[in-house]
Every structure is written in structure tokens, then in C-alpha cells.
Amino acid sequence: MVKAEFHKLGVIGAGVMGQALIQGLMRKQMVTLKNVWAAAKTEASCEKIRAELGITALTNYNDRLADTDVLLLCVKPNGIKGVLEKLKAGGLKPDTLIISIVAGATIETMENTLATENPVIRAMTNTPCTVGQAMTTICGGTHATQKHLAIAQQIFDAVGICMELDESHFNAVTSLAGSGPAYVFLIMEALADGGVRVGLPREAALKIVSQTLLGAATMVQQSGRHPAALRDDVTTPAGCTIGALLTMEDGKIRSVLARAVEEATKIAGNLGKEKK
Ligand SMILES: NC(=O)c1ccc[n+]([C@@H]2O[C@H](COP(=O)([O-])OP(=O)(O)OC[C@H]3O[C@@H](n4cnc5c(N)ncnc54)[C@H](OP(=O)(O)O)[C@@H]3O)[C@@H](O)[C@H]2O)c1
Structure with missing residues (x-):
């Protein structure tokens, strides 16, 4: 398997799914309190995240983008476009890997909205990630390499089982998983x-x-x-x-x-x- 490494992870939309993923990665010691940050829409949610997980949580994360290797997007489907536009305008590094778990957000839409060459991976996971038993499928976009897929695989393996699947199956997986x-x-x-x-x-x-x-x-x-x-x-x-x-x-x-x-x-x- 390709060696997968990342140093700094940002989770944008740290609600139910985002927090479950962070907790799974912490349990498996794939991230520490210092190399993960979370973002939510409201300060009230950020305060809760800080209190419960002990990690940095912010509503404005632009100044974090310069040293973030992997961004996990876990906002609701109606929020993804705005987040991608904000990333693009806010100083996203060209090699930062973007992994989205947002239902319905296709690779084509995400890549077109970004209009950068950032590697993008689409994932579909499920709520058993809160108990380490998720079923996740992943699919890489135009600029995603085996190394990027290996990083996503490692992240989702931390909260259950993960497999690669062609994007044409993602509607079925959204339903089934x-x-x-x-x-x-x-x-x-x-x-x-x-x-x-x-x-x-x-x-x-x-x-x-x-x-x-x-x-x-x-x-x-x-x-x-x-x-x-x-x-x-x-x-x-x-x-x-x-x-x-x-x-x-x-x-x-x-x-x-x-x-x-x-x-x-x-x-x-x-x-x-x-x-x-
Ligand atoms: N739940 C499921 O069964 C399931 C299964 C598979 C996939 N998914 C996908 O997972 C995603 C998240 O679902 P969820 O159940 O975890 O939702 P959730 O609990 O409502 O969490 C969404 C989070 O996004 C934050 N947010 C909203 N707009 C934002 C913005 N512009 N910038 C930064 N953060 C923002 C919210 O902050 P505030 O708290 O401050 O509003 C909240 O923390 C969805 O896209 C869904 O399609 C969910």
C-alpha cells in the first residue's frame, strides 16, 4: 500500500459526522490535539467543540489554510459551494487534499467550483462512524493520486471499513450506506x-x-x-x-x-x- 502521511488536518463543518471522524482519528492516534483544527458556522458550536474535544475550533479559518495538508468537508449539502468558494478566496494551498463527505456533491461540481488543481476526493460514510463501525466509500477526482486515496482510506479506516468505488455508484451508496x-x-x-x-x-x-x-x-x-x-x-x-x-x-x-x-x-x- 502507498505510504499515506499528513501533518495537519482541518475539519470544516464539525457537527455530528465531523466530530465523530475527529474522535476516531484521535482514538487511533492519527491526529493529536495539536495537528487538527475544526470549523463550525457559529461561535456557540465552536465553544462546544473546544470544550468537548479540546482542539482549536474557529468560525474563520483562513489563516489556518497555509499549513493544512488535508481538509475534510463535513458541512450540510447546501453549504458546500460557499465553503469551496471561501477556500479558493482564502488562500488554499495548491496541494491541499480536499475530502468531502457531503451527500450529492459530485467531484465535477467541487472541481468546477474550486477551479484549482487541488486533489479532491468524494466520500460517503454513515453515522456508525460515531461507534467506529462506519461503511465508507471513496472516489478520487482528476488530480487525486494513489497517495491521496491512501490518506483518505486511512482516515476512514479509523472509524470503520472503507473501500474505493467508482463515482457512478455514489447515489446507490448514499441510499444503502x-x-x-x-x-x-x-x-x-x-x-x-x-x-x-x-x-x-x-x-x-x-x-x-x-x-x-x-x-x-x-x-x-x-x-x-x-x-x-x-x-x-x-x-x-x-x-x-x-x-x-x-x-x-x-x-x-x-x-x-x-x-x-x-x-x-x-x-x-x-x-x-x-x-x-
Ligand atoms: N448524518 C448522516 O447520516 C450522514 C451520512 C452520510 C453523510 N452525511 C453527510 O455529512 C454531512 C454533515 O452531516 P452532519 O449530520 O454531521 O451535519 P451537522 O451535524 O448539522 O453538522 C454540520 C456542521 O457544519 C457546520 N457549518 C455549517 N456551515 C458552515 C460553514 N459555512 N463553515 C464552517 N462550518 C459550517 C455547522 O456549524 P453550526 O453547528 O455552527 O451550525 C455544523 O457544525 C452532510 O453533508 C451529510 O450529507 C451525513
Whole structure:
């Protein structure tokens, strides 16, 4: 693997995702209190970041740009254009790597807005980055080299699993990984409701459901076997599992879930587009 090194990281938009990434990098000792800074829109958020993470946090970061090697952009989609314009006007170094996790912000839009030769990487991650279990995909822009991709890979590996994927898949990934935790939370809630319906206390039902999901997901990851094969293993003839599975199929669970992913992918395709 290409050696990936950076000395100073700036995180612009240190909200939920930005802070989770900083905390993950600190846990893995990839950044120290001294070589990372954060930016937020309001002074109130900066104060909170300083108090909670102990790092420099500012609303105006122009004088930090001269010695920053990597900028992680974690603002909301409607803020990315303004941030890129501010960077361009504010003294962005020509070799600073820009990594954006902003949903819908394409490499082409970011590169056109910047109109510089800065390496740009687009990433899509998800909220499990707050517990070190993110699924992140990355894709490099026109000026991004293997070294830049290796830096991004290292950053996102610090908060979970990261893989490179062509940008043409990013709407699908936004749906499957970005929104994915919400689908799973809904499924967990429904399964726990089932437990409550048959007499389990809510707390016990949720604990059983969450550990069962974690266990099943770990089995898929560690065994490398297809979920259908693992499902077959626990489906005893004339048993209760096949009864439950057929009830789910009657409710079209498979196509409902797959169509939901399709719908969110379509919506993701419109995220970065300006409203007329
Ligand atoms: N949440 C998810 O599930 C998820 C999943 C994948 C990707 N993402 C992407 O992650 C990005 C951030 O999401 P989030 O949930 O972390 O949002 P968030 O908690 O609202 O954080 C956004 C941060 O950006 C700051 N900000 C806004 N405008 C700014 C500016 N001009 N300069 C500097 N900082 C600015 C805000 O500061 P103030 O606090 O002062 O307003 C806030 O700290 C989004 O683009 C989203 O598409 C999110």
C-alpha cells in the first residue's frame, strides 16, 4: 500500500459526522490535539467543540489554510459551494487534499467550483462512524493520486471499513450506506414490537434484537457465505423459522426493502442539483 502521511488536518463543518471522524482519528492516534483544527458556522458550536474535544475550533479559518495538508468537508449539502468558494478566496494551498463527505456533491461540481488543481476526493460514510463501525466509500477526482486515496482510506479506516468505488455508484451508496442505518433501526423497532406483542418487556426485546442483528451481520462478514445459505442453516423443516419467513414473504418484505433502496437512490441523484 502507498505510504499515506499528513501533518495537519482541518475539519470544516464539525457537527455530528465531523466530530465523530475527529474522535476516531484521535482514538487511533492519527491526529493529536495539536495537528487538527475544526470549523463550525457559529461561535456557540465552536465553544462546544473546544470544550468537548479540546482542539482549536474557529468560525474563520483562513489563516489556518497555509499549513493544512488535508481538509475534510463535513458541512450540510447546501453549504458546500460557499465553503469551496471561501477556500479558493482564502488562500488554499495548491496541494491541499480536499475530502468531502457531503451527500450529492459530485467531484465535477467541487472541481468546477474550486477551479484549482487541488486533489479532491468524494466520500460517503454513515453515522456508525460515531461507534467506529462506519461503511465508507471513496472516489478520487482528476488530480487525486494513489497517495491521496491512501490518506483518505486511512482516515476512514479509523472509524470503520472503507473501500474505493467508482463515482457512478455514489447515489446507490448514499441510499444503502448513508441512509442504511435508518432502515435497520426501523427493522429493529418492528422486530422488537413483535417481541413486545408476545410478552417480552421492551428493553429485553430491543437488547435481544440488537445483539441478534450484530451477530448475524458478523456471521455474514466473517464467513463470507451468502445470507441465503446462512438462513437455510437455521430453517428447520416444519419449524418456527420457516413459518416466520413465509409470513414475511407474504408481506413482500424482500421487494419492499429493495424498492426502498431504489427510491432513496433516485432521491440521492437529485441532492446536489440546484433548485430552479
Ligand atoms: N448524518 C448522516 O447520516 C450522514 C451520512 C452520510 C453523510 N452525511 C453527510 O455529512 C454531512 C454533515 O452531516 P452532519 O449530520 O454531521 O451535519 P451537522 O451535524 O448539522 O453538522 C454540520 C456542521 O457544519 C457546520 N457549518 C455549517 N456551515 C458552515 C460553514 N459555512 N463553515 C464552517 N462550518 C459550517 C455547522 O456549524 P453550526 O453547528 O455552527 O451550525 C455544523 O457544525 C452532510 O453533508 C451529510 O450529507 C451525513
